[in-house]
Amino acid sequence: MTSQDEPVIQTEQLSKRFGATQALDHVSLRVSAGCTGLLGPNGAGKSTLIKVVLGLLTPDEGQVAVAGHDIRREVLVVRALVGYMPEHDCLPADWRAQDFVRYMGELHGLPTQVAIQRASDTLYAVGLGEERFRAIGGFSTGMKQRVKLAQALVHDPQMVLLDEPTNGLDPAGRDEMIALIGRIAHVMGIHVVLSSHLLTDVERVADNVIILNQGQVAAQGSLAELTTATGAVTIRTRAPGEALAEALRARGYGAECDGYEVRVDYRSDAVYDAIRDSAVETDAAVMYLKRRSLTLEDIYLAGQQPAQATHAEARR
Amino acid sequence: MMEHSMEQPTGQPPTGAGARIVDRGYQRYTGVRLGVTHNVAVMVVAGMRRGLGLRRPAYAKLLPWLFISITYLMTLVVLAVVVLAGGEIAGDGPMYLRLFSIATIFFVLFAGLSAPDLLCADRRQRVLSLYFTAPIRRLHYVAAQVLAQMGLLLLLTLGPWLLLFIGNTLLAPSVWGYLSHHSNDLWHLVVGGLLAALYYSALALMTAAFSDRRPYASGIFLGLMLISTVVSNVISQGMNFSGHEWFALLDLANLPAQVMNWLFGAAIAAPLSGGYYLLVTLGVTALSLGVLAWRYLRGDD
Incomplete structure (x- = not known):
């Protein structure tokens, strides 16, 4: 063996x-x-x-x-x-x-x-x-x-x-x-x-x-590494979150804003520090914060469309 | 997967305390693994079983055993005549030749029936994709099928004649006298039988290698035999142009019988000789085996 x-x-x-x-x-x-x-x-x-x-x-x-x-x-x-x-x-x-x-x-x-x-x-x-x-x-x-x-x-x-x-x-x-x-x-x-x-x-x-x-x-x-080492953090704010997303992007994170919801790439736990600092900087009131791991389907779809992989992750 | 067993044997009836439950289930295997020779032998035995219809429905047994029975029955009838004739009949050599020539039709029919059984089902049911993931090469598979087909055909091309030889020997007034006079017959029968088995096996398997359907494969082989015999006889015996006699070499169905004639010293019409028949027989065999091997080495099945 x-x-x-x-x-x-x-x-x-x-x-x-x-x-x-x-x-x-x-x-x-x-x-x-x-x-x-x-x-x-x-x-x-x-x-x-x-x-x-x-x-x-x-x-x-x-x-x-x-x-x-x-x-x-x-x-x-x-x-x-x-x-x-x-x-x-x-x-x-x-x-x-x-x-x-x-x-x-x-x-x-x-x-x-x-x-x-x-x-x-x-x-x-x-x-x-x-x-x-x-x-x-x-x-x-x-x-x-x-x-x-x-x-x-x-x-x-x-x-x-x-x-x-x-x-x-x-x-x-x-x-x-x-x-x-x-x-x-x-x-x-x-x-x-x-x-x-x-x-x-x-x-x-x-x-x-x-x-x-x-x-x-x-x-x-x-499978464990692929689904937990990557993913996204979803943040909901009291006011529209464009400024927060902009601050996160300025810190080098992929971030996307959809009204009161901001989705930011997860690469390591350091992202939480960046969210805290960005929220303080933009005076954003964070009401909800949750990390979402990728599913196998996410990884599979990203594998089929490499060019869209980052985008798909960022939308989470 | 739970199997109940008792401690054995003590000479005493098992008691509740001695009983145990064995979960046999799937076990790892650390024993011996045999090599390619074993694997080929396994395929040969499986092919022969298949050709004889063993462990298959009754209809699969009918024709093979019919042809085998007929050839052995012919032998037994001749032996009965020998008994009635008082132990020996004149001209054993010609007797073997006549019987071999008559039995040729059964060699051809049997080969045409069994060769597709060996090859067509494996391709049609796509079992080859499993076999070729075993520790064998494609040529091992081809060799095994040729050996299996030869083994089957030897039941007809060699078995009855050996039985006849043994019967003649035992029924002769003097066993040692018969053996000393007819020792050459034995090796002629063995060589002729082996050659016929190899020749018909190669040709029948080669044609079977090009169709997935057994009836078509049988039809192609039997058609080839029939057409070659008709064409050969019409031209070599019915026409009169220079060299027409050479077309006798195209009689694919009867080449081994002609070689047997040569081995037993029977007259062969000029300008042909037994050597030519032997050469063509070996050539057709080699060509058929080559095409068969090429067909399977292509790897598109």
Whole structure:
């Protein structure tokens, strides 16, 4: 197992082009232990990144290391350490779930008897008990998603790459799948990369977030840091607050006034001193003051529109 | 995931104090992980099971086992004739050749049926995207499918003839006498059977690699066999221009049977010789394997 400090995945200046499309553009990122949400709109480069990490695509330039193993030189070692759950349908309809998961275990190097035992255990763990002896073709979407998850886990990987695991699930199924992913990351101790466009899913389980946009990293870091280290402070004043906003701007803070409400960027607790001093200076009576952390949605939207990021933050 | 178990065994009935609850659940695995050879072997076994229809619905078992049964039945009928003939019938070599030539139609049908079973479903159901994330390379997958298809075809191209050889040996008036006179037959049968299995496997898998639908893939292969045989026979036997005999080499369905003829020393019409048939058979096999590998190395599935 990798230590907590060692990156699970690390890329340096990773690029991949398909014809005229630059799918990955000098991507340097670091996936830490735990659960990492990989966010981005369609075409952001998420799937390309996953395929490069799995050695299914060769990057045009740059380096990728998974648990310290270079993907170009040690691709089979990396694949033995990784489990993959694709977004699309990929299950053989006429196989029994038990047989297919066992087969995937054997294909990852497990001896037959071990694979049989682990297939049963893993299918139980994902919530498929007696159903495991039925043909996959007769399964519901939710059950198929569980089989896909089980085959990714059966060989006890260090890390699983989950591509849109809640796709096609009803709300209850989504809840169960997200809870299951949380258990994989935080109880089973398997690092998870959760690629999704559903921010709420990622927000519920992810410790870290990487946001891709147009093949580039728009933001990355721990969810806690990203949402608390940035944000805005909302101030309500007794009189129109334009003078207060002007005084804050003079002190180097982004500030925006909307009648009796002033929103000022939060970068550190020093902003409170600036607000106090500005209020004294402009003789503003502060009636209300509250700091608002950014949500993942704020960070995501800022990542999609870098030019408007500061503006979006300032409006809070 | 909670599993109840008892302390075992003490020779005494378990008591309440000895009972414990085991939460087996998902366990980490620290045991041995086998290498690529094991992984390929797993794919070969799975492919052969699939081709035979094992753990699949009854309809998937019907045709493979029908063709297998027919070839073995032919062998058993011949052995019964040997018994009735008092232990030996004249000209074992020609007997093997006649049977091999008759059985060729079943080799072709079986290959056309089983090769799409091995490849088409994996592509159509997009399972390859999972297989190729396992510690194998694309060529390992291709090699495993070729070996699985060969294993299946050997049940027809080698099994019955070995059975026939063993039967002839045991039914002969003198076992050692038969073996000393017919030892060459054995290796001819083995070489011919292996070559036929490899040839039909390569050709059938190559054609199956270009369609996701089993019926189409079977149709393409069987059509290719039929058309090549008809064209070859019409030109080589029905026409009279200079060099028309060489078109016999285009009879893709019967090339292995011609090589078997050559191995057993049967006459081959001039200007052709067994060496030419062997060369074309090996060439077609190599070309088919090359195209098959190229198809999967492209990586667009």
